[in-house]
Amino acid sequence: MSSAGQAVERDVPFQLRGNSFTMMVLKVSDPTSPDFFPQLNVKVRQAPNFFRNAPVVVDFDELPEDAGFDVAAFLQQVRAHHLLPMGFQGGPRPVQEAALAAGLTPMPAGRAAKLEQAKGPDPRAAGSAPAIAVPPPEPVLRPALLVTEPVRSGQQIYAEKTDLVITASVSPGAEVLADGNIHIYGALRGRALAGVSGETGARIFCQSLDAEVVSVAGLYRVSEDIGEDIRKKPVQIFLRDGFLHMAPL
C-alpha cells in the first residue's frame, strides 16, 4: 500500500476488517423435550465463566420438517442460561423465519456441513444422545494476565485460573492474587497471594521482596517474618512439605 493511501486511511475514524471468531454451536434436535433446559443448565454450570454471555449459533438442522415450537420463547430461555444466540443454521422454513424475526443472523449452511465432518465420529454419538452440541474444549493454554502499570495502593488484581505477570512494582496497600503463579518484575511491597484456589504448586517470584503479606495456597507469612537476608532481594516463594519457603533467586 502506498504511503499516501495509508495517510488517507489514518484520517478515517473507523477501520473495517474481516475477522474470524470461534463460536459454539447449540445443536437442537428436540427443543420441546422437558429435559432440554435442565440438561443445558447442568452443562453451563460446569464452567459458568466460560459460558457466561458466550455467543452461540443455534443449529436447527436436525429438526424434523414439521417441527412446531415457539422459537422466540425458546431463544429467550437460552438467553436466560447466559448464552447469547447470534445466528442460526438450517431448519424448517417456519423456524428459520421465526429466528430471523427474533433478530438472529442466518449462518452459511455450507460451514455447518464442514463442521459436522470435521467433528468426525463424535457427533454421531451425540446425535442419538443429549441434544446439546459439545462445546469446544477449554483452551489448552490460558494466557497469563499481564499488567504493565504499577499496581497502586488500594488496587486489587486477580488472575483467575491463570498466572499473573506484572512488569512494574506492587505498591504497599495493593493486593495481587492468582490461581497460578505470580511473577513480579519490580518490587513487591504489597500483598501477593498465589494459588488462591488451592494450587499448592504455585509460586511467587519477585525482583525485590518487601511484601506486607505473601501466601501460597493459603499458607501465609507477614512482613515481620521475612528475614533481613532476603528482604529487598530477588526471591521466589513456594510450598515444600507443607511449609512456605522463601529462597533467593
Next chain:
Amino acid sequence: MGKIIVMTSGKGGVGKTTSSAAFATGLALRGFKTVVIDFDVGLRNLDLVMGCERRVVFDFVNVINGEAKLNQALIKDKRIENLYILPTSQTRDKDALTKEGVERILNELAQEFDYILCDSPAGIERGALMSLYFADHAIIVTNPEVSSVRDSDRILGVLNSRSRRAEQGLEPVTQQLLLTRYDPDRVERGEMLKVDDVLEILAIPLLGVIPESQAVLRASNVGMPVILDEASNAGQAYTDAVARFLGEDVEHRFMSPQKKGLFSRLLGRSA
C-alpha cells in the same frame, strides 16, 4: 480550549491549597489566563490563602445550582493580571457537587481560560473524585513520609481508573509529583524519605521539590501566594516547578543540605 489541572494528594495537610495558590499565580505570571477553583466544599480555605476572602459574594455551589452566574462568582486577583479565583461554599457539603454541574462550569471556563486549576479536598470521596474526574493533568502533592506516599499512590490508582479519561478510554491523565515540605537536613539524618525513595514507589515524573520553609506559613497568613515571595526558597522552587510544567528544563534545587546552608538561612531571614 483550556487545560484542566487537578492538585490532589489523598492525604490532608500536605500543601494542596498552598500549592494550588502558588501554581495558579505562577501560571498567571507567565501570561496564561488562569482560574483556580476550590473544591473543598464546606472547608473553604483557598480564598484565605489567595487573600480574597473579604470579596466572596457568590461561590462555586451557587453557580452549580444556578443561583448565580459564573462571572458573578469569579474573583479577579488584585495583584496579578489574568488570575481568577472561584471560591467554594463554607455552609454546604460535598454532595452539592454534581458531575453535570461541575462539567458545565468547567466547560464554560475552558472557553475563556488557558488553565483551570482544581484544588482538591483530602480523601477519596465525592469532593476529591469530582475535582479529578475531568482533569487533563494531575499534580500529586506528597510529603516525604510514608503515609502521604501511600495516600498519593492510592489517588494515582483512582486517577487511572475513575477519571473521565480512564472511563472513556482516552489518553490517560498525565501525572507529576510535587514533593512538598522537604527538609534536606532531616533527610540526611534519615528522619525523612529521600526524593528517590518517593519516586521509586510512585513511579511518576518529578515536577518539583518544595523545601520546608517558614515563608509558606507567613505567606498564607497574610493571604499571599508564596510564589510571590521571590526571596524565599519555597517561592523560587514553585517558580521552577511552573517552568517545568510548561516544558522548560530547569535543574532541581533545594534538595541537598549544603545548598540550604548557604541559601535559605540567609534568605530565610531577609525574606
